Amino acid sequence: MFDALAEKLQETLSDVRGRGTLTEDDVNKAMREIRLALLEADVNFKVVKQFTAKVKERCLGSDVIGQLNPGQQVVKIVNEELTALMGGASAGITFSPRPPTVILMAGLQGSGKTTATGKLARLLEQENGSSVAVAACDVYRPAAVDQLVKVGTQAGATVYQQGTDRDPVDIARWALDQAKMDGKDVLIVDTSGRLHIDERLMQELKDIRSAVRPHAILLVVDAMTGQDAVNVAEQFAEAVDFDGVVMSKLDGDARGGAALSVKQVTGKPILFASVGEKLDQFERFHPDRMAQRILGMGDVLSLIEKAERQFDEDEAKELERKLRRDEFTLEDFLKQLKQLRRMGPLTSILGMMPGLAGQQMKNLKVDERELDRIQAIILSMTPEERRNPELIKGSRRLRIAKGSGTNVQAVNQLVKQFGQMRKLMKQIGKGKMPDLGALMRQAR
Amino acid sequence: MARDWTDLFLTGDGGPSAAAEPEPEQQEKRRGFFRRLRENMSKPREALTTEIQATLFDTLDEETWERLEEALIMADVGARTTAGVVGTLEDEATSGKVEGGPALQERLVELLAGIARTGDDHIDVRHEPTVIMAVGVNGTGKTTTIGKLAWHLQQELGKKVLLGAADTFRAAAVEQLQLWAERSGADFVSGPEGSDPGAVAFDAIAKGRERGADVIIIDTAGRLHTQDDLMAELTKVRRVIQKQMPDAPHETLLTVDATTGQNGLRQAKLFSEAVPVDGIVLTKLDGTAKGGIALAIAGELGIPVKLIGIGESLEDLRPFDADDFARALVAP
Numbered sequence: 001m002f003d004a005l006a007e008k009l010q011e012t013l014s015d016v017r018g019r020g021t022l023t024e025d026d027v028n029k030a031m032r033e034i035r036l037a038l039l040e041a042d043v044n045f046k047v048v049k050q051f052t053a054k055v056k057e058r059c060l061g062s063d064v065i066g067q068l069n070p071g072q073q074v075v076k077i078v079n080e081e082l083t084a085l086m087g088g089a090s091a092g093i094t095f096s097p098r099p100p101t102v103i104l105m106a107g108l109q110g111s112g113k114t115t116a117t118g119k120l121a122r123l124l125e126q127e128n129g130s131s132v133a134v135a136a137c138d139v140y141r142p143a144a145v146d147q148l149v150k151v152g153t154q155a156g157a158t159v160y161q162q163g164t165d166r167d168p169v170d171i172a173r174w175a176l177d178q179a180k181m182d183g184k185d186v187l188i189v190d191t192s193g194r195l196h197i198d199e200r201l202m203q204e205l206k207d208i209r210s211a212v213r214p215h216a217i218l219l220v221v222d223a224m225t226g227q228d229a230v231n232v233a234e235q236f237a238e239a240v241d242f243d244g245v246v247m248s249k250l251d252g253d254a255r256g257g258a259a260l261s262v263k264q265v266t267g268k269p270i271l272f273a274s275v276g277e278k279l280d281q282f283e284r285f286h287p288d289r290m291a292q293r294i295l296g297m298g299d300v301l302s303l304i305e306k307a308e309r310q311f312d313e314d315e316a317k318e319l320e321r322k323l324r325r326d327e328f329t330l331e332d333f334l335k336q337l338k339q340l341r342r343m344g345p346l347t348s349i350l351g352m353m354p355g356l357a358g359q360q361m362k363n364l365k366v367d368e369r370e371l372d373r374i375q376a377i378i379l380s381m382t383p384e385e386r387r388n389p390e391l392i393k394g395s396r397r398l399r400i401a402k403g404s405g406t407n408v409q410a411v412n413q414l415v416k417q418f419g420q421m422r423k424l425m426k427q428i429g430k431g432k433m434p435d436l437g438a439l440m441r442q443a444r
Numbered sequence: 445m446a447r448d449w450t451d452l453f454l455t456g457d458g459g460p461s462a463a464a465e466p467e468p469e470q471q472e473k474r475r476g477f478f479r480r481l482r483e484n485m486s487k488p489r490e491a492l493t494t495e496i497q498a499t500l501f502d503t504l505d506e507e508t509w510e511r512l513e514e515a516l517i518m519a520d521v522g523a524r525t526t527a528g529v530v531g532t533l534e535d536e537a538t539s540g541k542v543e544g545g546p547a548l549q550e551r552l553v554e555l556l557a558g559i560a561r562t563g564d565d566h567i568d569v570r571h572e573p574t575v576i577m578a579v580g581v582n583g584t585g586k587t588t589t590i591g592k593l594a595w596h597l598q599q600e601l602g603k604k605v606l607l608g609a610a611d612t613f614r615a616a617a618v619e620q621l622q623l624w625a626e627r628s629g630a631d632f633v634s635g636p637e638g639s640d641p642g643a644v645a646f647d648a649i650a651k652g653r654e655r656g657a658d659v660i661i662i663d664t665a666g667r668l669h670t671q672d673d674l675m676a677e678l679t680k681v682r683r684v685i686q687k688q689m690p691d692a693p694h695e696t697l698l699t700v701d702a703t704t705g706q707n708g709l710r711q712a713k714l715f716s717e718a719v720p721v722d723g724i725v726l727t728k729l730d731g732t733a734k735g736g737i738a739l740a741i742a743g744e745l746g747i748p749v750k751l752i753g754i755g756e757s758l759e760d761l762r763p764f765d766a767d768d769f770a771r772a773l774v775a776p
Contacts, residue, residue, distance in 0.1 A: 036523055042520075045517055108731070109756075110585060112582070142587075143619035147620075222583065222703070222704075224707040225703050226520035227518045227705065232703070251671075
């Protein structure tokens with residue numbers, strides 16, 4: 001998500017990195033680049049000014065000039081300041097000791113409140129085992145109630161709705177009563193999108209807040225928002241003093257500077273990130289990791305967490321054993337492929353790998369359909385062939401090609417690539433790190 | 445330059461020239477709207493003190509240009525376009541080509557409007573029927589825009605409009621468009637949720653022809669421009685439309701949220717790679733965002749803004765006016 005920014009900072013700082021000492025001129029040049037990059041990333045103008053001033057001050061301080069490797073020091077400072085700006089360690093929602101915990105969703109039109117409501121409901125059910133209900137208080141946008149009914153039901157939540165004829169404040173109050181009666185752990189109140197300068201609707205939001213006394217108010221902010229993000233955040237903070245932010249549409253290529261801006265001007269943490277169209281593409285936001293990602297250090301921690309959720313530990317051990325003994329078969333490969341794909345689109349996974357952010361990623365485009373084909377080919381093999389790819393000759397090739405709707409060349413290529421991969425795995429198994437560049441070329 | 449509805453739409457009966465001299469009443473209405481746009485656009489800025497003051501050009505020094513730069517960047521115009529505009533103005537001021545505060549202010553507006561004014565900014569509705577396709581990122585206001593556009597086509601031009609609900613993905617998108625169709629009095633065609641959007645578009649055009657619709661507007665699902673498979677789907681919908689009517693769609697409109705930052709450029713670029721985009725609808729201009737990204741899109745990609753959205757009710761859709769927009773962008 002912040003790849004482009006990471007790339008720019010890397011470009012700028014690689015210049016500084018390569019040198020022994022750092023002059024004031026160098027610092028100024030780097031700051032100009034950082035300033036431009038941050039502005040291009042839609043970080044608010046004022047926030048950029050403050051940020052670069054701070055970084056410059058620290059760079060010019062004695063802790064840099066005269067040090068052994070000033071370039072590295074600059075990266076470190078930018079990283080630290082960026083981390084500080086993004087909000088330090090990640091925060092969560094505090095649950096009320098007396099359920100239901102009430103969460104109120106607010107935001108501009110089209111920021112993604114209803115979708116986020118459904119996704120949050122699912123996350124809380126999955127992670128905390130909570131029984132969640134959602135309340136449909138958007139009575140203005142046509143069919144918004146229908147949308148929440150569908151999304152909420154898909155998420156496995158109970159949906160409280162009373163159509164569009166009642167006052168949203170009354171609906172919210174009624175929904176809270178229902179949630180209490182039904183013994184729900186969490187009630188998420190979806191509200192209609194409103195402009196931060198619409199006094200009537202902002203008053204309505206305040207009224208809903210008074211009616212349900214939420215334990216947490218979340219502001220949903222579109223990751224693509226420009227300079228205006230600070231106005232929106234400031235006004236919503238003033239009206240309802242929200243507790244945290246949900247960044248939506250972070251799966252796009254927006255650099256998401258709005259995240260930095262909102263954090264800086266309101267001091268409110270970013271709690272969740274919405275990263276796709278599917279209900280489960282919603283995760284906790286990790287500000288500390290995000291800063292590292294901006295600097296191109298990769299989001300290894302997120303990747304590990306994702307992998308942990310998807311991979312069975314015993315299976316992983318078994319795999320490791322197989323790798324070491326060179327017993328890895330196409331059957332295992334198929335299993336791996338399926339698990340990997342369950343983690344999300346491959347490009348987003350690769351984007352989290354250190355060193356793969358930025359320039360290289362641009363050229364690397366994983367064709368998901370290609371993976372479909374690979375899967376189809378393996379599935380068209382007999383279990384025996386999957387275990388012993390050497391068996392695949394002449395007529396078997398033809399049969400597999402026909403069965404998978406591909407051609408003999410594709411089957412050949414897969415078998416050949418699998419052989420190469422096995423060799424590579426053997427190297428890793430022996431503790432040798434493979435050449436990343438060679439890997440990239442193969443991947444392409 | 446499109447200013448009124450009659451200027452925006454090319455209609456076979458006379459076209460823009462027929463409305464060359466707007467009625468005094470219309471002019472009054474327009475001024476009223478312009479004031480509103482300006483007020484809306486300048487309201488929230490006090491606290492940030494980046495507003496260009498009327499006195500900005502009274503003394504010209506380094507700070508003048510920095511303040512101007514700041515104001516344009518805060519309006520989401522983007523660093524590159526901003527640098528170009530400020531550079532030109534500074535050159536002209538230094539060389540004495542333009543002198544005095546008011547002249548510089550006017551020249552600034554002229555420069556900005558010049559960038560905004562690009563390509564053909566009309567919507568040609570002379571085809572029988574005319575097919576308009578609405579595309580854009582999730583939540584930018586496609587469905588709302590379509591509802592308003594249908595209403596205006598009927599109100600202003602007396603056209604018979606049919607809406608095709610090819611957003612079969614988002615929950616309740618079909619219902620949302622149907623409600624807009626009812627509000628605006630347009631005909632409506634849909635398929636089941638989750639069905640093929642191309643099939644719905646194909647069906648909508650077939651039915652539209654059957655029922656004698658003048659304009660058919662196809663709604664598509666919101667999608668992030670980075671989702672290759674969904675962008676390919678959009679190309680396919682267009683191809684399917686062409687099977688039904690080879691010269692259609694006659695107009696492809698991309699909705700861009702005015703609060704969008706520099707990512708708007710990427711949106712416009714990648715969408716126009718998937719389907720040729722004829723114009724931008726700049727939505728949600730009734731907020732505090734000034735929509736400067738539209739200037740960057742016009743300047744760098746040559747795609748004109750054709751319509752602006754300024755509110756939630758049916759009449760809150762307007763033809764884009766480059767001069768008004770430029771003025772509001774740097775309004776004191």
